Amino acid sequence: MEQREPELPLAPAADGAVEGRQASRGRNRSSLTRFLLLPALVFLAIFFAYPMIDIVMRSFAGPGGFTLAHYGQVIEHPVYLRVFQITFEIAFTVTLLTLLLGYPLAYVLAGAGKLAAGAIMACVLLSFFTNILVRTYAWMIILGPEGVINQLLRYEGLGSVKLLYNRYGVLIGMTYALLPYMVLTLYSVMSGIDRRFLQAARNLGASDWRAFWHVFLPLSLPGVVGGSLLVFILSVGYFITPRLLGGARDQMIAMVIEQHVELGVNWGFASALAIILLVLTTAGFMLYDRLVGLKSLFESKA
Amino acid sequence: MPVEIGYVAGGAWKRRALYAAAVLVLVFLLLPIVIIILLSFSSGRYLQFPPPGLSLQWYERFFRDPQWMTSLWLSARVSAMCTALSVVLGVLASIVLVRERFPGKTAVYVLILSPLIVPGIIIAIAVFFLFSRLHMMGSPVAMALGQAVLTLPLVVVIVSATLQGFDQRLEQAAIILGASPTRAFFHVTLPIISPGVISSALFAFLASFDELLVPLLLADPTTMTLPVRIWTSVTMQIDPTIIAVSSVLVAVALTVLVSAGALRRSRT
């Protein structure tokens, strides 16, 4: 197999298809191909870009025209600041929990043989792709006062425990919901760690714990950072799970936004909250892109 | 479980502890789903655990209930429309994104992929504002359009990846043999990338079938998709039938996963 000619525009390279002819040489084929992009762009412009801009506008729109009152409300009322605080608290805790639970599973998954890895992956994927509503409802069944756990406890005569409509429920439910994201992110990094590094470390005198601590763990950090950031960002925007599993003291931003829209009262305020949430999550993803790269996130979905 | 871990040698108890931890987490992941499926076959009146016996009563209630069936049918229609739209738009867009170079390409990528990054609630209210202005509340078409915003990027990601793996020399060969670029696309490229396209359709369908927030905000009492009806039941008055509905949704997800897996294997 010998070397071929240098890159042609038609070789599977990233840049270019059947190269259009120079303008002076007749019709330009590739400019025609570009029009294929239009339907998707037009669609998104109408049903995504415009509505998003609309929200921005509404957040600044008051009875007398442009106003910052909606944003002001967020700062003036401690209630809303508290909501932000709660949101971040929950997001942070969930991130920690998913990390603690996800790391060992990802570790085993990365080192597993074909059959076991396939089975584990199937379980993770099933959880990942099952309807979030169903997965949350399942926890209602398990954690409720008449739920599985309490039934078992009562059967054993151990009294009952309140795990639903409070912080515990939210944390358990959200950890459960976001665990696959953490596992998949960690796994994608861990599976790329060459085991020869660890063999070298062992050979050089490190015990298995030290080899892990000094070699594997640092190498897995990009996955830890990426997974944590991802779970955190997603948690901040969560609605369904905290709404169903939480109590009065577990209000998250998305819930407040939804309330205000559904009650039809203060859409301007809801919009302001939405923009703040959007800014936060976008900042989060930009940080993610800087640290890890968004491209890998999208590629893993494929 | 014949798990072979190359890294953790030595310290058998350490290895066992690790396995145990992993198994626990795995159980954690599966338990809720298993419980749902199990309870859906319960013959008891309420959702007691363990179930007193097995029965199909909840499924019967589900399939016999006109309201649930209306919702199921609505969900299917909306998802079908949404999938069709996003696959067509997405495949066309992917062709251009993978093969063409043009100014502003990054901006286009950002636009197309950003629905994946925006929190679902925000997209839902954005779409809600739009359609309430257009007086299209409760319209299945509106729901399909709103959901397509979410599934379009999904399709683009999957189909782009497939296209990148496609050897363009096959298209060249078709062209030199006499096919115009369009014919070459339909006779050669499309058949070869079809597993990827079908995959994207499956996942788009699943995502839109499962979607809650968009159809929730766009719903009126007569047009509730399946997830919306589950939501209403959960938040207002629990109808135990939802246990069967949930189980059905798990089955749908499982079907999509298995099909997608089979498609991937057929490619190689």
Next chain:
Amino acid sequence: MAGPRGEGVARRGAPVRLQGLKKAYGETVAVRDVTLSVAAGEFITLLGPSGSGKTTTLMMIAGFVPESAGEIYIDERPIGRVPPERRELGMVFQSYALFPHMTVAENIAFPLRMRGWPRGEIRQKVAAALEMVKLPGYEERAPRQLSGGQQQRVALARAIVFEPRVLLMDEPLGSLDKKLREHMQAEIKRIQRQLDMTVIYVTHDQDEALTMSDRIAVMHQGRIQQVGSPTALYDEPINAFVADFIGESNFVGGTVISVDADGTAEVRHASGRVFRAAWHGSVQPGMSVVASIRPERLTLAAQGAADSPCNLWRGRISEIIFIGDATKYKIALEDLILTVKTQDRDLGAGARVGDEVGVRWSPAHTTLLHHAPDP
């Protein structure tokens, strides 16, 4: 431009003419000023190392790469504006490019389908094409079930089934092993003769080019260095690149001392040694030249004087390389190593590394070149 059917008979193959072809990618020029006339039914090879512009030239003929300048004529008609699918050229790619989702028959039928042929005729044509490439009965196979050689033959069948008058081949045999390659070379020639097609063949393998071509165009850095029959290129390379790329060459540099009436020039090498070379009109005394001598034109001489007009130099054997059907001897002179190649096993019998030998060759086989070999 010999054709097996001789002159005067109307050829099926179309003549191809390239006029001043150029291709630039921004600053980089891949092909500069390629002008070439290919006769009807001729088998011409574009030969060169990678990066020489040969594949780019082929791609321009095919229509996949728009030319930056120049024109391409097929049958004296310019095809610059004709899109690739209407150029009626057959093409075989190095990677075969068989459609994996179609059977062999569907692959071969493809160009006929594109042209709207009726089903019955298509079936006949496909069968005939498979016969021609010696794969009868392979219609229902899938490409992945075939070996490399078989896939290549199917690709060939697909390219010729619609009886194009010109066939383009882009290093089609690169991924085949030696024996298979030689076999396929013969097959391709046979099919070309049978269908009387003009073939433009691209390869970097000079043996392949020498074997198959009526003429060879040696390309380097985007330009055609020399066009000619295999013999002409081999015996009379125009410059050091061609001399070095086709076959092996000993290069000896020096200054021309004198030009003699008997048609030879006397050249002095830097070491002071003198030799005689064939004289071309453009060579003048005082000029700096490089002489090219094919290893098989050198021979080992026993002790003794030179018998004029042969050149005879003395040196030591530094290496003996046995390559099966020939033996190469590397003879070291003070600042020069000459390679002698011989098929005569008796010639070097008893010779050992370190032995002092004489190297003899005739001025008639010493070609003078103006340009120094490119680095």
